[in-house]
Amino acid sequence: MSENGEEKLLAVARHIAKTLGHNNNMADDILQIFSNFDGRFSKENLSEKVAVPETDPRACAALDHCLKNLDRRISHFVSSDHPIWADSADAGAFLDAVDDLIASVAEWNHLTGDKSIATCLVRAEDMLQHAMFRLEDEFRSLMERGGESFDLTQPYRNSDSAGNLSNLPFDSEEEEEEIDDEGRNGEDDLIPVAMPVTDYDIVIDALPSATINDLHEIAKRMVAGGFGKECSHVYSSCRREFLEESLSRLGLQKLSIEDVHKMPWNDIEDEIERWIKASNVALKILFTSERRLCDRVFFGFSSAADFSFMEVCRGSTVQLLNFADAVAIGSRSPERLFKILDVFETLRDLIPEFEVLFCDQYSVSLRNEALTIWKRLGEAIRGIFMELENLIRRDPAKAAVPGGGLHPITRYVMNYLRAACRSRQTLEQVFEDYGHPLKEYPKIDDRMSSSSSLSVQMDWIMELLESNLEAKSKIYKDPALCYVFLMNNCRYIVQKAEDSELGSLLGDDWIKKHTAKIRQYHVQYQRSSWNKVFGFLKVEYNGSIPPNGVAKSMKEKLKSFNMVFDDLCRVQSSWFIFDEQLREEIRISIEKLLLPAYENFMARFHNIAEVGKHAEKYIKYETEEIEARLNDLFQGSSGSTGSRKRS
Numbered sequence: 001m002s003e004n005g006e007e008k009l010l011a012v013a014r015h016i017a018k019t020l021g022h023n024n025n026m027a028d029d030i031l032q033i034f035s036n037f038d039g040r041f042s043k044e045n046l047s048e049k050v051a052v053p054e055t056d057p058r059a060c061a062a063l064d065h066c067l068k069n070l071d072r073r074i075s076h077f078v079s080s081d082h083p084i085w086a087d088s089a090d091a092g093a094f095l096d097a098v099d100d101l102i103a104s105v106a107e108w109n110h111l112t113g114d115k116s117i118a119t120c121l122v123r124a125e126d127m128l129q130h131a132m133f134r135l136e137d138e139f140r141s142l143m144e145r146g147g148e149s150f151d152l153t154q155p156y157r158n159s160d161s162a163g164n165l166s167n168l169p170f171d172s173e174e175e176e177e178e179i180d181d182e183g184r185n186g187e188d189d190l191i192p193v194a195m196p197v198t199d200y201d202i203v204i205d206a207l208p209s210a211t212i213n214d215l216h217e218i219a220k221r222m223v224a225g226g227f228g229k230e231c232s233h234v235y236s237s238c239r240r241e242f243l244e245e246s247l248s249r250l251g252l253q254k255l256s257i258e259d260v261h262k263m264p265w266n267d268i269e270d271e272i273e274r275w276i277k278a279s280n281v282a283l284k285i286l287f288t289s290e291r292r293l294c295d296r297v298f299f300g301f302s303s304a305a306d307f308s309f310m311e312v313c314r315g316s317t318v319q320l321l322n323f324a325d326a327v328a329i330g331s332r333s334p335e336r337l338f339k340i341l342d343v344f345e346t347l348r349d350l351i352p353e354f355e356v357l358f359c360d361q362y363s364v365s366l367r368n369e370a371l372t373i374w375k376r377l378g379e380a381i382r383g384i385f386m387e388l389e390n391l392i393r394r395d396p397a398k399a400a401v402p403g404g405g406l407h408p409i410t411r412y413v414m415n416y417l418r419a420a421c422r423s424r425q426t427l428e429q430v431f432e433d434y435g436h437p438l439k440e441y442p443k444i445d446d447r448m449s450s451s452s453s454l455s456v457q458m459d460w461i462m463e464l465l466e467s468n469l470e471a472k473s474k475i476y477k478d479p480a481l482c483y484v485f486l487m488n489n490c491r492y493i494v495q496k497a498e499d500s501e502l503g504s505l506l507g508d509d510w511i512k513k514h515t516a517k518i519r520q521y522h523v524q525y526q527r528s529s530w531n532k533v534f535g536f537l538k539v540e541y542n543g544s545i546p547p548n549g550v551a552k553s554m555k556e557k558l559k560s561f562n563m564v565f566d567d568l569c570r571v572q573s574s575w576f577i578f579d580e581q582l583r584e585e586i587r588i589s590i591e592k593l594l595l596p597a598y599e600n601f602m603a604r605f606h607n608i609a610e611v612g613k614h615a616e617k618y619i620k621y622e623t624e625e626i627e628a629r630l631n632d633l634f635q636g637s638s639g640s641t642g643s644r645k646r647s
Contacts (some may be wrong), residue, residue, distance in 0.1 A: 040575050070104065071127055073097040078134045080625045085138055085214055098131050098221050132227040136234055139218045143238035146211035159290040204289035205244060219304070228304045235297065236311030239290060243316045247287055254319060260326035265336065268327070272339050275323050276346045282320060283353040287313050291357055310362035317358075317366050321373055328376040332383040334391060334416065340384065341423050344377040344430070378430045384458060388416070393463045400475040403576035403636050404484035406492055407472060413465050414496035417458065421501035428454045455505045462493070462506065480529035484575055484634075487521045487586075490514060491579050522586060529568065530590055537559035537597040551608045555618055558605065561598075562620045569629045576636030583634045591630055599623055 014286065077084050077094040085091045105124045186285040207215070215235075222231040251274040260268060291310050298305035329341050330336070351374060358367035395409045431453035451459075468487050476482040494514050503511060536557045577583040602619065621629070 060642040070097060070101050070124075074101065074127055074131050078130050083141055084134070085140065085142055091214065091217075094134075095217060095221060098128075098135070101131060102221070102224050103130055128225055132222060132225050132230070135218050135222055136227070136230055139215060139222070139231060140234050140238065142211055142214055142218070143207075143235065146207035174195075177231060182566060202283060206239075206289060206293055212293070212296050215337070216299055219298050219301070223298075223301050223304055228301065228626040229307075232298075232304055232308040232311060235294075235308050239293070239308075239312040240315060243282075243286060243290065243312060247278055247282065247316055247319065250274065250281055252319070252323075255323060255326070257322055257326040257329070261330055265331075265333075268330075269339050271323070272327065272343060275320070276342060277604075279320050279346055279350060282316060283350045283357070287317075287353070287357050306360035306362050310358075310360075310366075313357075313363070314366065317370075321369055325378065326371045328373060328380045330380075332380060332387045334384055334388045337381065337384045337420060338423075339414075340377060340380055341420075341426055344374065344381060345423075345426055347374045347377065348426075348429075355635075375433075378433055381427070381430045385461070388413070389461060389464055392461070392468050395468060397475055398474050400472075401485065403574055404476065404481045404488060405576045405636070406488055406578055407469065407485075409468060410465065410489045410492055413461070416498050417461065418500050418502050421458075421505060424454070424501045424505070428452055430454075431457055442625070451507075452505075455507070458502060459506045459510070462510075465493070466490075478571075480525050480572075481575060483521045483525035483528065484577065487518055487525065487582065488577055490518050490521065491582050494518065494576055495579070518582070522589070525586070526589065530594070533561060533564055534593060534597055535569065536564065537594075539601060554601075554605050554608065558601070558618055561601075565621070565626075565629070569632065573632045573635055575634050577634040587630050587633060590633075591627060594630070595623060598626055 001474060040430045051545050059383065073093070074097045077090065077097070084186055101124065105128060219228075219231050219235075222228060226437045237430050252273065253274075255263075255271070260271075263271070291309055294309040294312070298308060324343055324347055327340055347370065351370065354367045354370045358370075392409065392413060469486065473485050476485060494511060497514075498511060539554065598621075602623075605618075
């Protein structure tokens with residue numbers, strides 16, 4: 001390279017060092033890098049000292065003058081004892097001064113390498129911090145004053161088609177006076193209680209529109225000044241109080257999971273009713289309104305809006321979810337099914353609200369927790385049915401039910417299942433999601449293999465119940481009474497299943513099968529009880545038997561008939577068949593066999609010459625009397641009144 005060209009190269013290197021270096025030390029460092037790269041760029045060759053341009057003293061003076069002017073404008077408001085936003089002109093002037101301060105800091109912030117500028121910027125940052133503190137105080141004051149101006153006894157507003165606002169108030173003053181009469185001291189102790197809400201198409205205007213606009217203007221400056229988190233904290237602390245008070249007015253207590261588990265079930269049932277109402281109002285009205293308010297206050301700053309909303313609603317949401325979780329992981333006693341179903345259905349129906357409200361990075365964990373607890377409630381419902389199975393298995397035989405009547409386990413299980421199946425849609429959802437695979441149920445035949453999980457569950461419980469009743473029937477020493485017991489209980493089972501969701505789940509074939517079972521028990525009862533009686537009325541003789549032998553045989557048979565018939569009627573009149581139709585069917589079936597046989601026997605008996613006019617001596621019952629005795633069967637006695645009850 002020619003000498004002229006090399007000089008130009010060195011000149012370019014000097015220019016680069018001057019341009020990039022903000023001070024002499026930086027420029028020297030750049031030159032050292034050049035020197036390491038190529039020996040021609042040594043300090044000797046680049047002997048001309050690279051000078052860093054000094055900040056114009058006039059610029060420093062201008063910045064100093066600007067800051068002094070801003071200090072006068074801002075300190076006047078910062079040190080004021082009166083609310084700035086009490087006067088809209090003062091509020092506007094203060095915001096303008098803050099805007100100018102933020103702009104000045106941003107404009108000069110890149111020149112911190114200059115000591116004079118850096119010193120000025122430290123002053124500016126200090127001024128900005130004091131301004132932000134005052135904005136924070138004003139923000140809090142506006143939030144509190146806005147809340148006070150809002151009438152908490154009439155918080156619900158809804159726009160109708162005409163654009164008018166209708167209010168849904170809390171309880172009236174008369175009810176508050178009644179509370180006071182019951183012993184409360186002073187108005188400060190009164191807490192209004194929310195009226196029932198049925199229309200959730202409501203938005204709460206918790207703050208006046210003008211106040212919301214003022215809050216937005218303050219929030220915009222605080223975010224721009226780097227105090228967005230502080231603004232969100234102030235906002236959330238104020239709104240959180242409103243939410244907590246609203247839930248309290250809805251009757252919801254702050255209960256830990258341990259508190260719930262220590263409560264008697266009756267108290268938990270009452271708390272569930274309050275929880276359902278509070279959850280619907282919270283998710284459909286309160287939280288929705290808070291989301292709307294956050295979006296308006298922090299308009300243009302989605303991250304700050306999301307964070308503030310999460311901070312406001314997190315405590316109340318956790319309170320609601322903790323209660324549902326406590327119910328889910330509590331006792332799985334069968335009696336708890338129906339209230340747990342209510343909690344499950346409520347949370348299920350609110351999941352769409354959770355998904356809409358809690359979908360951002362800050363609050364998505366609350367949505368996920370709601371889904372987890374909802375599934376846990378489903379598992380609890382499935383667990384309750386497992387406990388019902390265990391209850392049936394463990395139910396001891398103990399003493400026989402007097403008169404072969406209905407067993408308490410039959411009434412309990414059938415009424416329980418019938419009531420449970422009123423929530424068929426929910427139970428089908430639960431068992432499809434949480435039920436055991438069909439192969440895990442014993443004795444599942446081809447008929448049930450294509451059925452729903454809930455149908456299989458019901459069929460399995462019925463099979464357990466029937467096995468339990470079969471075992472209990474063995475307690476009766478009299479086989480006939482054993483079949484009466486089975487007839488009674490099977491008839492009750494079929495009646496409770498028919499014309500209900502339970503029967504629909506079990507299917508028509510199941511109903512037909514068990515109706516046939518009742519007929520089978522009937523036949524077995526009659527065979528074990530009355531066939532012997534019918535045998536006494538059979539007349540079997542031929543001409544080779546002497547007349548006196550026939551007479552003697554018939555007399556013995558009639559005597560035996562009277563004795564056995566008396567005994568059967570005496571005993572079986574104390575037995576009890578709860579269903580009148582079944583009782584009549586059994587009585588008629590006996591009559592159809594017994595009365596013709598008795599009439600035929602008596603006709604032959606009268607025709608025997610040896611008996612003749614002395615027949616009345618041996619005859620105890622006329623046909624009408626036989627029929628009357630049969631009408632007394634299965635009416636029950638005072639000892640079996642417990643078996644008469646049915647529901």
